[in-house]
Amino acid sequence: MKVHLFGAVSSPGCANFGMKRAADDGEERFGKPAADFVRHDFYVDDGLTSVSTAELGKELVNNTVQLCANKGLHLHKFVSNSVEVLQSIPSKERLMNVENLQLDHELTVERTLGLEWCVQMDCFQFRIVLKDRPPTRRGILSTVYSLFDPLGLLSPVILVGRQILQDICKEQYDWDSPLPENVIARWNQWKEGLMGLENLKIDRCYKPKDFKEIVRAEVHHFSDASTEGYGQCSYLRLVDATGHIHCSLVMAKSRVSPLKQITIPRLELAAAVLSVRISTLLRRQLKYDNLKEIFWCDSQIVLGYITNDAKRFHVYVANRVQEIRDKTEPVQWKYIRSQENPADYASKD
Numbered sequence: 001m002k003v004h005l006f007g008a009v010s011s012p013g014c015a016n017f018g019m020k021r022a023a024d025d026g027e028e029r030f031g032k033p034a035a036d037f038v039r040h041d042f043y044v045d046d047g048l049t050s051v052s053t054a055e056l057g058k059e060l061v062n063n064t065v066q067l068c069a070n071k072g073l074h075l076h077k078f079v080s081n082s083v084e085v086l087q088s089i090p091s092k093e094r095l096m097n098v099e100n101l102q103l104d105h106e107l108t109v110e111r112t113l114g115l116e117w118c119v120q121m122d123c124f125q126f127r128i129v130l131k132d133r134p135p136t137r138r139g140i141l142s143t144v145y146s147l148f149d150p151l152g153l154l155s156p157v158i159l160v161g162r163q164i165l166q167d168i169c170k171e172q173y174d175w176d177s178p179l180p181e182n183v184i185a186r187w188n189q190w191k192e193g194l195m196g197l198e199n200l201k202i203d204r205c206y207k208p209k210d211f212k213e214i215v216r217a218e219v220h221h222f223s224d225a226s227t228e229g230y231g232q233c234s235y236l237r238l239v240d241a242t243g244h245i246h247c248s249l250v251m252a253k254s255r256v257s258p259l260k261q262i263t264i265p266r267l268e269l270a271a272a273v274l275s276v277r278i279s280t281l282l283r284r285q286l287k288y289d290n291l292k293e294i295f296w297c298d299s300q301i302v303l304g305y306i307t308n309d310a311k312r313f314h315v316y317v318a319n320r321v322q323e324i325r326d327k328t329e330p331v332q333w334k335y336i337r338s339q340e341n342p343a344d345y346a347s348k349d
Contacts, residue, residue: 015044018071026067034063047075050205054084061089079110081122115150117204124202126154128194135184137168138175143191152233152252153202159229159254161190166256206248212240217288219250221275222296222336225267229256232275234282250286251278266316268299272306273320276327295328296336306330 004014020039027035037060041049047064051057061078068075077095080086086098096108096119108119116125130146133139144161147154164187173179179187207214216239223232231254237247253274257267275295283291297303305313305321307330313321 012044019073022068022071022073026070029070030063030067033060034067037064038067054082057082057085058088061085065093079108079119081119115148118201121201122204124153124204126197126200128197130191130194134176135179135187136176137165137173137179140165140168140187147194151250152254153200153249154197155231155233155252155254157194157197159231159256162256163228164190166259170259203248206236206246206250207238208246211238211244211246212242214238214288215241216292217286217290218292218294219279219282219286220294220296221279223268223271223275224298225257225264225271227257227264227267229254230267230271230274231255232271232278234275234278236286250282253278265299265301268297268302269305269317269320272297272299272302273323276324280327293328293332295333297333298336300335303333303335306333 004011019042023035023038033056037047037049041047049060051060057080065075076093078086078089078093079095083098086094086096091097095110107121109125110117110119116127117123118125128147130143133142140161144158144165147158147161149155149158164183168179168183218237220235220237221232222235224230231252233252234250235247236250237245239245255270255274262270272295279293279295283293305317306324312318
């Protein structure tokens with residue numbers, strides 16, 4: 001077959017195969033950076049990537065356009081936060097004008113996989129649009145899961161909405177039955193708080209502009225749990241040649257505690273497993289040489305599980321400890337003691 005039906009179930013798979021085949025065939029001629037961009041940084045027909053300098057950006061655009069054109073694909077509608085890169089691209093191939101990027105009072109916002117990217121400020125932001133749905137179990141479910149947050153930047157906020165939904169499920173209310181006044185009041189308060197998220201700005205780049213050559217890169221994973229939920233967050237710590245240090249949030253994840261009652265140590269262990277799974281994802285995506293990873297936990301019981309080689313555990317604990325041991329080393333796990341004074345945190349090996 002030389003043609004495919006538009007809208008067929010196989011269409012996305014065929015499109016991805018075609019893009020990867022174009023990258024494989026054009027790698028030798030157009031270079032590995034362009035091939036890797038097409039191979040790894042495209043989501044269907046949208047490509048997102050970052051380079052360290054404008055020169056590399058211009059070279060990448062030129063080679064990628066030629067690589068795609070070699071297979072009959074027209075790559076266009078370019079957006080960049082660099083005026084120099086945009087000026088190197090023909091005006092008809094751009095999505096925005098160079099003049100728009102230079103005018104600070106006319107901010108250009110592009111929607112990227114559910115996030116909003118402010119091009120001039122080079123930061124991510126959120127635009128919350130809630131449809132008018134009735135305050136029922138069905139309406140609350142639809143609203144909570146309409147918030148798209150792939151990096152978990154809104155985890156503390158979304159977790160509260162999921163806890164409200166879990167409480168409704170626990171009481172076994174019907175899908176379209178009216179809810180009690182106290183539940184509706186709690187729900188309306190949470191929805192009103194969502195509007196404040198539009199003021200949240202997250203820098204897209206992990207490294208500040210005035211940062212020198214990076215000499216050390218570390219990822220610190222923190223996990224914690226309570227009776228209401230558990231989660232983790234991962235921070236990238238960079239050290240440059242002059243000794244300056246910069247930390248930035250990379251990713252986070254939160255989950256509500258199961259309805260079936262589970263002990264706090266087991267919830268802490270589930271949070272530790274969540275950290276390990278996020279670590280596996282970040283190792284594939286963060287392209288730093290000799291990246292060091294450190295895991296922080298405030299449960300000595302969990303650390304005892306991980307470092308124990310002699311004792312046999314129950315199946316629930318044994319399976320999760322095995323997953324942690326398969327992907328990390330016990331020396332990577334550190335203890336952090338929670339205290340009332342944040343400045344008095346202590347850690348030990």
